[in-house]
Amino acid sequence: MATEVPTLPWLPADPEQELTRRSHGALWFVARRVLAGVVTLIVVSLLTFAALQILPGNVASVVLGRSATPQATKEIEAKLNLDKPFFERYGEWFKGAVHGDFGDSSLALAQGASNPTISSRIGEPLVNTLILAGLVVVLLIPLSILFGVIAAKAADRLPDQAISVSTLIFTAMPEFVIGSVLVLLFFTALGVLPPNTIIPPGGNPFEHPDALIMPVLTLLLTSLAWTTRLVRAGMVDVLRSDFIRYERLNGIPERRVIWRDGVRNGLAPSVQVFALSIQYLIGGVIVTEAVFTYPGIGSLLVSAVLGRDVTEVQAITVIVAAAYITINIIADLLVVFLVPKLRTEL
Amino acid sequence: MKERFKFLRLASGKIGFGLFLFAIFVAFVGPLLAPHSPNESVGLPLAGPSGGDLLGTDDLGRDVLSRVLHGGSSVVLLAFIATVIAYAVGLLVGLIAGYRRGLTDPVLMRGVDVMLSLPPLLFLLVLVTATGTSTATLVIGVAIVQAPGIARLVRTVTLEASVRGYVEAAIARGEKTSAILRREILPNIVPSLLADAGLRFTFSVLLIAAANFLAIGLQPPSSDWGLMISLNRKYISLNPWSVAAPAIMIICLTVGINLMGDAIGRTMGRSRAAGWSR
Numbered sequence: 164m165a166t167e168v169p170t171l172p173w174l175p176a177d178p179e180q181e182l183t184r185r186s187h188g189a190l191w192f193v194a195r196r197v198l199a200g201v202v203t204l205i206v207v208s209l210l211t212f213a214a215l216q217i218l219p220g221n222v223a224s225v226v227l228g229r230s231a232t233p234q235a236t237k238e239i240e241a242k243l244n245l246d247k248p249f250f251e252r253y254g255e256w257f258k259g260a261v262h263g264d265f266g267d268s269s270l271a272l273a274q275g276a277s278n279p280t281i282s283s284r285i286g287e288p289l290v291n292t293l294i295l296a297g298l299v300v301v302l303l304i305p306l307s308i309l310f311g312v313i314a315a316k317a318a319d320r321l322p323d324q325a326i327s328v329s330t331l332i333f334t335a336m337p338e339f340v341i342g343s344v345l346v347l348l349f350f351t352a353l354g355v356l357p358p359n360t361i362i363p364p365g366g367n368p369f370e371h372p373d374a375l376i377m378p379v380l381t382l383l384l385t386s387l388a389w390t391t392r393l394v395r396a397g398m399v400d401v402l403r404s405d406f407i408r409y410e411r412l413n414g415i416p417e418r419r420v421i422w423r424d425g426v427r428n429g430l431a432p433s434v435q436v437f438a439l440s441i442q443y444l445i446g447g448v449i450v451t452e453a454v455f456t457y458p459g460i461g462s463l464l465v466s467a468v469l470g471r472d473v474t475e476v477q478a479i480t481v482i483v484a485a486a487y488i489t490i491n492i493i494a495d496l497l498v499v500f501l502v503p504k505l506r507t508e509l
Numbered sequence: 510m511k512e513r514f515k516f517l518r519l520a521s522g523k524i525g526f527g528l529f530l531f532a533i534f535v536a537f538v539g540p541l542l543a544p545h546s547p548n549e550s551v552g553l554p555l556a557g558p559s560g561g562d563l564l565g566t567d568d569l570g571r572d573v574l575s576r577v578l579h580g581g582s583s584v585v586l587l588a589f590i591a592t593v594i595a596y597a598v599g600l601l602v603g604l605i606a607g608y609r610r611g612l613t614d615p616v617l618m619r620g621v622d623v624m625l626s627l628p629p630l631l632f633l634l635v636l637v638t639a640t641g642t643s644t645a646t647l648v649i650g651v652a653i654v655q656a657p658g659i660a661r662l663v664r665t666v667t668l669e670a671s672v673r674g675y676v677e678a679a680i681a682r683g684e685k686t687s688a689i690l691r692r693e694i695l696p697n698i699v700p701s702l703l704a705d706a707g708l709r710f711t712f713s714v715l716l717i718a719a720a721n722f723l724a725i726g727l728q729p730p731s732s733d734w735g736l737m738i739s740l741n742r743k744y745i746s747l748n749p750w751s752v753a754a755p756a757i758m759i760i761c762l763t764v765g766i767n768l769m770g771d772a773i774g775r776t777m778g779r780s781r782a783a784g785w786s787r
Contacts (some may be wrong), residue, residue: 203626206623207623207626210623215639303587331521331767331768331771332767332768334758334767335760336765337718337735337759338719338720338734339718339719339722339738339739340738340756340759343742343756344753344756346742346745347753350746351746351749356741400651423522442628445628445631446629446630449628449630449631449634450630450719453723457636465634468634468638468723468725473638476635476638480631480635483631484627487626487627487628488626491626
């Protein structure tokens with residue numbers, strides 16, 4: 164059975180080489196990670212900008228749609244500064260993005276919307292998505308600890324095997340399949356939950372709790388499987404260690420042995436894994452929102468992609484990448500501060 | 510050879526292998542058994558299951574059973590091709606980076622960093638916005654998502670292999686670099702890559718199925734399972750089977766591979782349980 168702790172990617176492949184490196188202190192470590200993250204984010208934004216907007220015709224053709232004549236295209240290009248050189252346009256976009264201004268949505272311009280700015284269009288979906296993801300994370304962490312500890316306590320016996328098999332099955336299922344099965348179950352068969360999340364503009368997801376259940380459950384089932392396996396792996400190792408045996412021999416109540424000392428020591432390595440699954444959650448959120456037409460950033464992104472709204476895709480991509488990178492940095496820092504063994508990395 | 514099939518002794522291996530075989534059978538033999546063509550209108554739209562159409566019809570009156578039987582080969586084949594392309598590229602880059610190091614190495618690692626800073630699905634979405642939907646975009650996109658990770662793995666195992674005695678002997682014999690890579694290093698790293706290849710294939714299947722569901726992959730009138738779920742979802746209360754049947758098939762395929770992989774990993778003596786499927 165799985166007893167190995169997941170390999171930690173930042174561990175040096177060659178420990179001796181790493182030991183000779185001088186330690187620079189915590190602040191330097193934080194600064195280095197943040198700097199690397201910022202550079203990666205800039206590279207990502209540059210690459211997506213190049214892929215999406217290098218051809219000025221891209222934006223102009225979306226804005227004009229079928230009414231595109233060579234002359235109208237020229238006019239729009241001049242109006243939106245699309246005729247300027249690439250790096251100048253990127254520079255301007257970058258300046259705006261740093262201040263939270265991502266320009267205008269090409270599709271909204273095409274539809275003649277009164278307020279086509281992307282920042283006004285993504286505000287509400289962003290909050291909705293954060294609520295969805297936040298709910299999942301808040302439930303995910305205690306539940307995976309609970310199941311992981313139950314499985315580790317009963318290692319290789321029935322509860323463990325049941326948890327192990329069901330996690331194996333759920334990790335293999337795509338979000339949209341789980342979501343669809345839930346809809347079949349709770350909407351088609353039982354008729355107790357709505358198949359789509361309908362939140363009117365300006366509304367709050369918490370006002371429609373029944374519509375939140377299935378999206379949260381979908382994301383929970385896909386991520387819970389993975390985190391449970393890893394909590395179990397960490398706990399099995401700790402429960403076998405000498406100090407736990409010592410505590411048991413000393414007559415310390417089992418509950419205290421497991422929940423106080425076992426969990427504390429067994430979970431530190433899982434911090435990185437929780438962060439990874441929260442990262443993975445971001446990809447899952449996009450699909451899950453599409454399944455339930457949940458009015459979040461994922462649904463907005465998919466409809467922007469299908470409508471070839473290049474400016475909006477660009478903005479959402481950079482925001483999602485920023486979240487992705489930030490979670491990664493926080494996880495790296497947390498682990499280094501929580502696991503004393505890894506502090507040599509500082 | 511016998512060693513390879515040891516995983517069938519485990520219950521999870523048996524069930525996984527069964528599910529996988531069933532999904533592959535439906536995907537590739539199914540089209541021969543289908544009573545109708547996938548795009549032929551055979552009756553009233555959105556009829557429930559009946560003697561004629563065992564799983565009913567969809568919104569255009571097409572036979573759901575026939576569409577399910579026709580809809581599996583695309584995702585399996587495309588995932589396979591994408592994984593092969595990703596492996597071809599990743600193997601080449603990883604071998605060179607691991608053996609030669611020099612400039613290739615840091616460039617590769619930065620490339621991997623950038624790739625890992627985007628959710629794979631987001632990368633596909635950006636790519637499709639830039640180039641439009643097409644089967645080629647889908648396959649190449651999935652290959653691009655996978656290649657950096659493969660290259661990094663190949664690099665690691667090549668680094669280990671290239672300091673071995675047989676490699677040094679080949680260098681001393683004055684063999685060409687290409688010959689050393691092909692004849693000495695490659696055969697020795699293949700075993701460590703096999704398990705990873707299975708994992709990559711699963712991931713390709715999941716990614717392509719999700720892309721098809723989001724309508725950024727295969728387009729109608731394709732009867733792909735992922736696409737079927739997404740198109741028939743609107744009519745889920747009228748004919749639930751039009752969603753349930755393709756969903757069951759995708760579950761058979763991905764859960765089957767996953768259970769099988771877990772069983773293989775366990776019988777091979779090292780547990781891959783922790784990392785499987787991601």
